[in-house]
Amino acid sequence: MTALAETVGVLRRFGPLVAVDDVHLRVDGGEVVGLLGANGAGKTTLIRILLGLLPPTDGLVRLFGLEPSRETRRRIGYVPQGLGLYDDLTPDENLAFAHAVFGGERGTLPQAIRPLAGVLVGRLSLGVQRRVAFAQALAHRPELLVLDEPTSGVDPLARARLWETIRETADDGAGVLVTTHHMDEAEECDRLVVMADGRVVADGTVAEIVGDTRVAVVRTDEWERAFAALETAGMSAALVGRTLRVPRVAPAAVEGALGDVPARVDEAAATLEERFLELTLSGGRGGAAA
């Protein structure tokens, strides 16, 4: 099967800076792929290369088996974080405007938000605005949908509704590429690609990426003292509720660092965020933890 989007050994330089380095990425029809990375990891540059807005310095880019062009761009739907809607038009007027400018089919609103078709976009909740932006991006039945933090700022129910649309789009055969900083969103994807310093450092399902990474978990009635003791020992403890989670350190070493602070130290499976930080920070600053 031809990939909807594919990069093979793509490299992009900006002067002396290598923003994207030997990246192999593939998005097939019917799958939702999440692209994760800290700021400066190269996500935006990679997306711009994929959309055909920026040529790679080296490597191969294929969209629908073809070189990126205006023609291939027509087959892509894109929802930026800023949504790209006009606040002082209604959802209906926004869809009519997009139709008039770009041609193709006119977008239709999901049943549940049709009663709001005549309200100015600026007066709608962010969750509804996002659904309107989706309707606009999906109007021309794109084969590849690219979404930038698609559910940022909305409540869990509104997020679930947005993911229904994303999933339906994939179920209908389109490929979806989602960039996000939030693990809530990442965990909705079928597969994740993690970038750090321009390179792909992990690729797979959440379970595959987390693998058998473990963290030490400190349970204590005196978490404040434990936090201070671990800091003194140079260990980065993350506060979760009233427990402390310490990555990359064996429980025995954590016990040693705690000294006379009464505590129970166990091991637990790392979360996706903890694993992500480990992948991103290894070789980097190393000062921060989850």
Next chain:
Amino acid sequence: MTWGVRGLMVRFGEHLALAGVSLDAPAGRVTGVVGGDGAGKTTLLRCLVGAVAPGWGEVRRPESRRIGYLSSTSGTYPDLSVEENLAFAATAYGVPPVEARARAAEYLERTGLASARDRLTGHLSGGMRQKLGVIRAMVHRPELLVLDEPTTGIDPVSRADLWWLIARAAAEGAAVVLATAYLDEAERASWLLALDEGHALAEGTPDEIAAAVPGTIRTSTERPSGDASRRSWRRGARWRTWTPGAAGSVAPQADVVRPDLHDAVTVAALARELAVTAAGGGAA
């Protein structure tokens, strides 16, 4: 000392922003307020710090110089350097300069901002500016530290640094109140209030909220048909469907899931939506 609000009612014209909301913020605890856009999080936080006077209800807060507040629009001066911003805040709060410098230096070092101390704040990345905003809000060791969506739009590495600052403030005894739109982040608070359109949806520790879901939640590969489809939502590649009733009223079955915080808040929002629709209110 426990700060907080009780029975808070706030109206902006016709719009009811908060409808009888209560929240305790004890010293040394990270208290989370979670909800989507328009839920009332900012109004609640602004009442707590004294920036909005509630129409009804009680607010307990320390005197203003003992409060640290980061608004959602960032509280730093773009045309001052990182160091000047912190020196200004320390002076305004009466922190002795030697003490302020030592504390600022430690926080900047620990959060990767040390090399940026001479840069103009307006030239910093969003993550750096947000970290500076939190440091500025806590440089005077406030008793009550209120942070309005400090991590929105911030990448996970900066978010980890921000959480280190939050933990540090709580470890030093501050009552920390933090608003977020993200449940994975809210899960890190010791105690949580979920808001929806000015109403409290759920409150307690994240585990308590998850355990208190009424009825049962089932998982399936297909969306159920008929009435049940209105009570279902997508979670990953599968569907979940909520059936109202007493908690744990069904014997363990393979398709019954043990709810987590996500499920709990989704069910609470669904229950409210269904009740509003049944009462003839607006949808969506």
